[in-house]
Amino acid sequence: MKVAVLGTGYVGLSTGVCLAEIGHEVVCIDVDERKIDLLKEGKSPIYEPRLEELLIKNSTEGRLAFTTFHQQGLREADIIIIAVGTPQSDDGRADLSYLEQAAKDLAEHIVRDCVVVVKSTVPVGTNEYVKQLLLGQLKSNVEIKMVSNPEFLRQGSAIEDTLKADRIIIGSDDVSASEKIQEMYRPLNVPFLLTDVRSAEIIKYASNAFLATKISFINAIANLCEAAGADVEDVAKGMGFDKRVGSAFLNAGIGYGGSCFPKDVKALLHTSRELGVPFSLLEETISINEHQQELLVDKALKRFGTLNGKKIAMLGLSFKPNTDDMREAPSIKIARSLTASGAEVAAFDPVAASNARKVIGDIITYVDSAVEAAKDADALFVVTEWEEFKQHDVAALLDVMKQPIIFDGRNCLDEAALKACKTIEYYPVGRPAVILKGND
Ligand SMILES: NC(=O)C1=CN([C@@H]2O[C@H](COP(=O)(O)OP(=O)(O)OC[C@H]3O[C@@H](n4cnc5c(N)ncnc54)[C@H](O)[C@@H]3O)[C@@H](O)[C@H]2O)C=CC1
Numbered sequence: 228m229k230v231a232v233l234g235t236g237y238v239g240l241s242t243g244v245c246l247a248e249i250g251h252e253v254v255c256i257d258v259d260e261r262k263i264d265l266l267k268e269g270k271s272p273i274y275e276p277r278l279e280e281l282l283i284k285n286s287t288e289g290r291l292a293f294t295t296f297h298q299q300g301l302r303e304a305d306i307i308i309i310a311v312g313t314p315q316s317d318d319g320r321a322d323l324s325y326l327e328q329a330a331k332d333l334a335e336h337i338v339r340d341c342v343v344v345v346k347s348t349v350p351v352g353t354n355e356y357v358k359q360l361l362l363g364q365l366k367s368n369v370e371i372k373m374v375s376n377p378e379f380l381r382q383g384s385a386i387e388d389t390l391k392a393d394r395i396i397i398g399s400d401d402v403s404a405s406e407k408i409q410e411m412y413r414p415l416n417v418p419f420l421l422t423d424v425r426s427a428e429i430i431k432y433a434s435n436a437f438l439a440t441k442i443s444f445i446n447a448i449a450n451l452c453e454a455a456g457a458d459v460e461d462v463a464k465g466m467g468f469d470k471r472v473g474s475a476f477l478n479a480g481i482g483y484g485g486s487c488f489p490k491d492v493k494a495l496l497h498t499s500r501e502l503g504v505p506f507s508l509l510e511e512t513i514s515i516n517e518h519q520q521e522l523l524v525d526k527a528l529k530r531f532g533t534l535n536g537k538k539i540a541m542l543g544l545s546f547k548p549n550t551d552d553m554r555e556a557p558s559i560k561i562a563r564s565l566t567a568s569g570a571e572v573a574a575f576d577p578v579a580a581s582n583a584r585k586v587i588g589d590i591i592t593y594v595d596s597a598v599e600a601a602k603d604a605d606a607l608f609v610v611t612e613w614e615e616f617k618q619h620d621v622a623a624l625l626d627v628m629k630q631p632i633i634f635d636g637r638n639c640l641d642e643a644a645l646k647a648c649k650t651i652e653y654y655p656v657g658r659p660a661v662i663l664k665g666n667d
Pocket residue numbers: 233234235236237238239256257258259262310311312313325328329332346347348349378379380381382486487
């Protein structure tokens with residue numbers, strides 16, 4: 228099938244590459260010339276495992292092309308997938324301006340009957356709004372059918388999640404459009420759930436808000452465990468054995484970040500207010516998360532009395548491992564709080580440093596290794612659980628630190644390995660701090 232994808236961000240690019248991989252002819256369109264130039268050279272503008280490999284393979288085999296010209300990209304498309312951003316507005320609602328522009332671009336350049344798929348995360352009712360915009364401005368006499376098809380991939384495993392999704396939601400009031408989209412995805416062999424458009428839109432927000440709430444719930448339990456002398460890791464394990472609870476997304480830490488949970492929880496809250504339906508649970512989810520992002524700095528302040536002049540090593544900047552995305556990363560708040568308290572911060576992240584610099588600026592120093600960050604540090608903050616930090620020889624870090632104090636915001640360091648080092652003050656999340664007696 229001939230597919231056009233509007234927007235080559237995390238979702239659009241992953242979708243485009245994977246649809247080409249299962250045999251479709253795909254043209255990805257973006258208004259960002261820099262991105263399209265890179266993509267044409269076979270380079271991915273984002274860090275995502277396997278993405279570049281599949282990008283090169285499918286471009287070389289002639290199933291994947293990139294353009295900044297809507298006219299060129301849309302000319303032959305049977306299916307057009309909209310995957311532009313829907314960021315957060317100041318009042319919490321989803322900003323639909325990119326989507327509105329996308330509808331305008333489509334109206335201008337669509338020249339044949341096609342199915343338009345809204346994959347961007349959009350508030351309930353938006354598919355109908357886009358359809359009206361599109362039909363109202365359409366230049367050619369063609370038939371357009373609409374499908375809501377929200378996306379559930381995670382950054383850092385976008386390709387894997389797309390090729391092996393848990394489900395594909397297809398929301399449409401038109402049977403033939405729904406069938407066409409099922410046909411497009413059929414080679415993936417993933418279960419479909421067919422719904423009406425509004426339910427499909429809500430499924431996306433409900434899923435993200437539920438997962439964010441699960442994280443805030445376990446973080447609240449973590450704080451309770453710390454005060455009560457219990458261990459949240461064991462508590463989460465004990466809860467997770469119950470299939471009704473499930474063990475996923477019960478990792479306590481310094482809160483959720485990223486381009487979606489923070490904005491989507493707020494957007495759903497905004498929708499509920501607009502519809503006059505109380506949903507204070509979401510307010511708590513947000514407030515627990517904000518508090519959790521302050522956790523490491525609060526603990527360090529308690530430990531040191533003042534952070535003025537203290538040197539802190541930050542391991543990790545991206546909002547989660549395996550991505551260079553800094554959107555709403557907890558590291559931003561942590562870096563700002565630390566420096567506002569007079570601390571000096573040296574940070575290392577395997578891939579996110581240059582994006583981090585754009586957001587955090589030069590209030591902190593960006594270094595090229597964990598050991599360099601740890602040099603002369605009074606404390607180490609583990610902010611992102613990159614595999615290489617978990618595997619790191621902690622002794623090598625402790626050797627260069629001024630004091631052996633670790634605040635582990637992701638409970639990811641191996642305690643047995645820590646015990647094999649010299650004596651350490653270790654502050655995990657969700658269980659009391661411990662002095663790990665070492666062999667010094
Ligand atoms: N990032 C993620 O992991 C996930 C994101 N989503 C949702 O998918 C949507 C897209 O998210 P991301 O891929 O992260 O966004 P992004 O911000 O990374 O990419 C959006 C792209 O759209 C392009 N664009 C904007 N207007 C355009 C137009 N008129 N024509 C062509 N291209 C245009 C931009 O230049 C940009 O490259 C959002 O609604 C988001 O909430 C859903 C699931 C996962």
